Amino acid sequence: MTDPLLELRDLRVWFPIGDGLFRAKRNLRAVDGIDLRVAPGEALGIVGESGCGKSTLARAILRLVRTSGGQVVWLGKPIEGWSTSRVRPLRRDMQIVFQDPLASLDPRMTVGEIVAEPLRVHARDLSRAERRERVIDILARVGLPADVVNRYPHEFSGGQCQRIGIARAMVLRPKLLVCDEPVSALDVSIQAQIVNLLQDLKRDFGMTILFVSHNLAVVRRLCDRVLVLYLGKPMELASTDLLYSQPRHPYTQGLLAAVPVPDPDLQPQRLGGALGGELPSPMAPPSGCVFRTRCAHAVAACAAAAPRLQSVETGHEVACDRWREISASGAVA
Amino acid sequence: MTDQAMAAALPQGAARGFWADAWRRLRRNKAAMVAASLILLIALLAFIGPSFSPHSFDAIDWDNMAVPPGGPNDHWLGTDRLGRDLFVRTLAGVQISLQIGLLATLVSLCIGVAFGATAGYLGGKIDNIMMRFVDILYSLPYIFIVIILSTLFERGNIYVLFLAIGAVGWLTMARIVRGQTLSLKRKEFIEAALASGVGTPGILARHIVPNVVGPVIIYATLTIPQMILFESFLSFLGLGVQEPQASLGSLINEGAQEMESAVWMLLVPAGFLVTLLTCFNFLGDGLRDALDPRDR
Numbered sequence: 001m002t003d004p005l006l007e008l009r010d011l012r013v014w015f016p017i018g019d020g021l022f023r024a025k026r027n028l029r030a031v032d033g034i035d036l037r038v039a040p041g042e043a044l045g046i047v048g049e050s051g052c053g054k055s056t057l058a059r060a061i062l063r064l065v066r067t068s069g070g071q072v073v074w075l076g077k078p079i080e081g082w083s084t085s086r087v088r089p090l091r092r093d094m095q096i097v098f099q100d101p102l103a104s105l106d107p108r109m110t111v112g113e114i115v116a117e118p119l120r121v122h123a124r125d126l127s128r129a130e131r132r133e134r135v136i137d138i139l140a141r142v143g144l145p146a147d148v149v150n151r152y153p154h155e156f157s158g159g160q161c162q163r164i165g166i167a168r169a170m171v172l173r174p175k176l177l178v179c180d181e182p183v184s185a186l187d188v189s190i191q192a193q194i195v196n197l198l199q200d201l202k203r204d205f206g207m208t209i210l211f212v213s214h215n216l217a218v219v220r221r222l223c224d225r226v227l228v229l230y231l232g233k234p235m236e237l238a239s240t241d242l243l244y245s246q247p248r249h250p251y252t253q254g255l256l257a258a259v260p261v262p263d264p265d266l267q268p269q270r271l272g273g274a275l276g277g278e279l280p281s282p283m284a285p286p287s288g289c290v291f292r293t294r295c296a297h298a299v300a301a302c303a304a305a306a307p308r309l310q311s312v313e314t315g316h317e318v319a320c321d322r323w324r325e326i327s328a329s330g331a332v333a
Numbered sequence: 334m335t336d337q338a339m340a341a342a343l344p345q346g347a348a349r350g351f352w353a354d355a356w357r358r359l360r361r362n363k364a365a366m367v368a369a370s371l372i373l374l375i376a377l378l379a380f381i382g383p384s385f386s387p388h389s390f391d392a393i394d395w396d397n398m399a400v401p402p403g404g405p406n407d408h409w410l411g412t413d414r415l416g417r418d419l420f421v422r423t424l425a426g427v428q429i430s431l432q433i434g435l436l437a438t439l440v441s442l443c444i445g446v447a448f449g450a451t452a453g454y455l456g457g458k459i460d461n462i463m464m465r466f467v468d469i470l471y472s473l474p475y476i477f478i479v480i481i482l483s484t485l486f487e488r489g490n491i492y493v494l495f496l497a498i499g500a501v502g503w504l505t506m507a508r509i510v511r512g513q514t515l516s517l518k519r520k521e522f523i524e525a526a527l528a529s530g531v532g533t534p535g536i537l538a539r540h541i542v543p544n545v546v547g548p549v550i551i552y553a554t555l556t557i558p559q560m561i562l563f564e565s566f567l568s569f570l571g572l573g574v575q576e577p578q579a580s581l582g583s584l585i586n587e588g589a590q591e592m593e594s595a596v597w598m599l600l601v602p603a604g605f606l607v608t609l610l611t612c613f614n615f616l617g618d619g620l621r622d623a624l625d626p627r628d629r
Contacts, residue, residue: 089530091530117526121535
């Protein structure tokens with residue numbers, strides 16, 4: 001692997017709950033010990049159920065939430081604890097696209113102002129005309145005509161708003177684009193358009209994409225590797241092909257089994273592996289393996305120690321001590 | 334989708350901003366439009382009306398003391414007990430009351446928006462300290478503060494009055510703006526600005542303040558009549574505008590003393606005050622309907 005663009009070392013984000021005055025302070029462990037290396041130009045998918053810490057992880061990488069431990073390493077430099085002004089120059093290389101397209105655009109600004117905002121911060125020497133030219137360029141690149149610059153966000157549909165959001169993120173040609181569920185608020189037909197657009201942009205600009213989603217089909221289409229999260233912990237990390245063809249972790253298997261299949265004849269046999277139960281509270285996660293409370297293969301030993309990611313084969317890691325037995329029993333749906 | 338298809342899918346017609354939208358809705362509201370026109374009319378009358386009358390606001394007409402309106406003289410709305418023309422005096426009072434109302438509102442607007450937006454956006458300890466300070470000021474009887482301020486300075490200096498009233502009136506504004514800011518700062522477009530590296534002053538000035546403008550304008554419109562009323566109250570107590578200057582409050586005070594013998598001295602300034610207050614309230618209601626984002 002070449003030098004990573006971004007590296008996470010045991011990254012933790014805990015949110016304190018309770019005021020500490022009348023109630024004991026507890027921690028909500030949104031992200032709890034993530035190790036990850038992201039190579040330049042790769043598209044990494046981060047998947048998991050609602051509340052598993054996907055979005056928090058994305059925001060922690062961009063320093064939009066405060067981390068509680070571990071390190072974010074950007075191009076070999078640990079940026080943890082850097083002041084806001086010291087991080088600012090790095091921000092031109094890392095941008096984000098949000099889930100709710102309309103909410104991510106300031107309703108009082110025109111599209112031109114919105115897309116130009118990163119330029120105002122990072123390319124101050126640009127003249128008005130140059131700035132306008134860059135804005136119209138990138139709008140054209142995401143498939144919007146130049147005359148949208150004087151319009152306001154509420155005049156556009158969800159897909160168009162998401163294109164504007166992508167244009168804002170791309171206007172500085174960042175090295176890393178973090179997409180936080182960028183298509184889950186859109187119609188299915190529009191989702192495909194946005195995914196295609198992201199694919200084109202990745203190809204043309206050679207940027208790295210961190211794609212947070214609960215939509216496994218979209219991730220499969222766009223990403224080279226996939227990280228599966230559960231209660232803020234990594235469960236499985238593998239190349240897309242391996243993950244979808246040979247999922248090793250019972251949780252990954254359950255997620256894949258839950259994907260609806262259009263053919264009713266195939267559906268019943270796949271339902272066998274679907275997940276039951278509820279997500280445990282992230283304020284009081286189970287001891288040992290956090291997934292054991294919902295795992296069909298759990299044994300007493302699973303409660304003792306939390307499994308670490310271990311290599312199954314090249315480019316395939318799984319955080320389950322029993323993956324060999326599980327694979328041998330033919331539980332793969 | 335091709336670019337042509339995308340262009341075709343875009344909304345047609347002139348680009349309509351938020352303000353154009355709000356203005357269109359406001360114009361449809363008859364009560365608000367009538368109120369706004371009446372306010373403009375009264376303001377215009379207050380500033381140019383007195384020049385049509387042969388009298389000045391403090392000249393005493395020894396031949397026409399306490400005459401009722403419609404008499405065989407050129408005192409159109411009668412005179413007061415000292416023979417001063419009530420038409421001119423009332424309009425001078427409207428002038429002063431409007432100025433005090435607008436300026437005091439402006440003062441409270443500036444302090445309140447800056448204070449509230451800062452407290453709400455920074456949050457945490459700073460927010461706590463700033464808002465407890467507001468709470469303490471709230472708990473002081475504000476009439477007390479104004480009395481202290483107006484005794485410290487020359488009595489009846491109306492600029493001190495602007496300041497005193499404005500300095501008391503910003504508290505509610507700060508609370509409103511803080512509340513709005515709290516809900517705004519969790520919005521994704523603020524996060525997007527943060528991710529782009531926009532600093533705190535930039536976010537406050539470019540994102541927070543423009544987005545709280547709606548509620549602020551509404552509250553300001555409703556504050557103006559409060560301020561006018563408050564000034565009238567102070568003048569009524571003798572703390573406000575001093576003789577021979579007149580404000581609506583001091584005129585009503587004088588009129589109230591002659592209520593049984595010369596009721597017009599009360600009715601003329603009171604009529605103007607009531608009309609102005611009602612109009613401002615209607616306009617404020619109309620603006621709320623026009624600007625309220627929940628409506629959209």
